[in-house]
Amino acid sequence: MTPDQIALIRSHAARLKGIEDDFAAAFYARLFQIAPQLRRMFPADLAEQRMKLMTAVVFAVNALDRPEALAPALHSLGARHAAYGVTVAHFAPVAEALTDTLAVALGTGFDAQAQQAWSAALGALAGLMAEGMNAAALAAAGSAAQGRAAQASHGGS
DSSP, X not given: XXXXXXXXXXXXXXXXXXXXXXXXXXXXXXXXXXXXXXXXXXXXXXXXHHHHHHHHHHHHHHHTTOHHHHHHHHHHHHHHHHHTTOOGGGHHHHHHXXXXXXXXXXXXXXXXXXXXXXXXXXXXXXXXXXXXXXXXXXXXXXXXXXXXXXXXXXXXX
């Protein structure tokens, strides 16, 4: 991501101040419209989830130019999401819902340049989350293999 793209994304995020809950509600409505099968992965009451989403968005936007802060947080977030059953295939509808919601919230300010900047950011963020998901899967596979080896060394008892 370029410094100009980061600055543009930060200016967009600043425009969401004061409407975070409405923005998050619109995002989830759009997400479930695009991918209704994802609704079952969320609680019935999305109030806490909306707050978590906006906290994550604010953190990510503020840390876009600080990979040393961003990478560990997104690796952890990816690992937690893997535990919820999220897969990399879920990233596309989330990105689509987020960009659609940004386009509505920002109006004419969400032009081709903005689309490109957000696409670059979401791609980078998704990549870091995917790394965390993969690490969690490898750790789980390693733990399962160790458990089977331990069981076998004890005669399967």
